[in-house]
Amino acid sequence: MKCPFCGHYESKVLDSRHTDDRIKRRRECENCKKRFTTFEAVEHTPLVVIKKDKSREIFDREKLLSSMLKACSKRPISYSVLEQATAEIENTLVSNIDKEVPSARIGELVMEHLREIDDVAYVRFASVYRQFKDTNSFMEELKNILEKRGYSSDSGNRN
Secondary structure, eight states: OOOTTTOOSOEEEEEEEEETTEEEEEEEETTTOOEEEEEEEOOOOOOEEEOTTSOEEEOOHHHHHHHHHHHTTTSSOOHHHHHHHHHHHHHHHHTSSOSEEEHHHHHHHHHHHHHHHOHHHHHHHHHHHTTOOSHHHHHHHHHHHHHHTTBOTTTSOBO
8 A cells, every 4th residue: 555645555454444345554664654544335236127128237236126125015025024125135146256147137036935935926926927917827827836735726615
């Protein structure tokens, strides 16, 4: 680190403190012995979403959370549960080596989480995401949910 006083390139770190996305370091020049502070910022590579039309946009966490909030509208689901699901989805995407992710992958992750959180919210999201064309598509998805929950599609009773 170059000393701002004498221009010497050697200094020692006296103290380091972490704040949000930055590291604050107190340094002392080994040449002139003057002290100075430096700030280091963590550089994040942005996650890029590849949309259906092949266009690209920067991943927006708030957009993801907003879509989940819409699906859960008037349902007994706390904001913190959706915030946690959003964080888990974002962590899954960010931990991937490839920094470009198809929007279909994000949609599938949202549906996986909503399926565990609330069936109605899941069906709401899936109906928009999968673009159900008619009631038959909707009913097919409901049958799948009921079968996974252990209900018979014939009688409506639990097996």
